[in-house]
Amino acid sequence: MRSLRSLRSLRSLRSLRRRAPRRPRARTTDRGGESTVLRVMEERTEMEKERRRLKLEMKGAVEREDYSLAASLRDELLSLDRDDPVLQLEKELRAAVAEERYEEAASLRDQLEELCPTPKSKSDCVTHGVRVRVSSYYVPSRSSPHLGQFFFTYKVQISNESDKTVQVRNRHWVITNAQGRVDEVKGPGVVGEQPILRPGESFEYTSACPLQTSYGTMEGKYEMIVFDRDSFDLEEAHRMEVKIGRFALNATSDQPSYDCTI
Incomplete structure (x- = not known):
């Protein structure tokens, strides 16, 4: 149960959010800001891959009871967390709220929102215990609307919430623009990898999609292999399809989220 001090702190921060003037942020015109956000997204995706490797x-x-190596790997994980700008800002924000430094908390909150902008659209879909979350972002600095060129990035998180080990083998995307033109993209794995996910593990990556209209949608599926044990014996494994819920690619305004559970 939260202490009265913690409850007062949370109420005060919510009140501060309503009262505190926000610094103006030009997310769609500040190209330097956009490049920073993209750089942070790409760096955090690489950090997440490295975290996954170190944890394994x-x-x-x-x-193997090699505790000396385990300690060294633990220190590498801690060092990686210290280098993550978003994790550090979140840590500083929690400390500022706990110590009732609300002006500083408001500033830290704004910095987090600048580094992690609200996505234009997102989807959240679960198929046979595998969850796929996708968020899309419009990138004005790499777009030329007068030429019919709109550039979007999207971030995907694949989480294995089942009790089986799975591997992403193939991907299949269906991309539809505002004129109804449909393009399909098929290929092995994701971003050059075919990640294996044990129960409770996740894999994140960022990719991009150019579009000839200011609005469109993406959806698709992953073909996965399900292993009954950690032997990774393909003869004993079976295949399944995991749905990627539909989400919007939108350069003009926010669109609703989509979710599904199978």
């Missing part, structure tokens, strides 16, 4: 190696080291 640390788990293996503990199982």
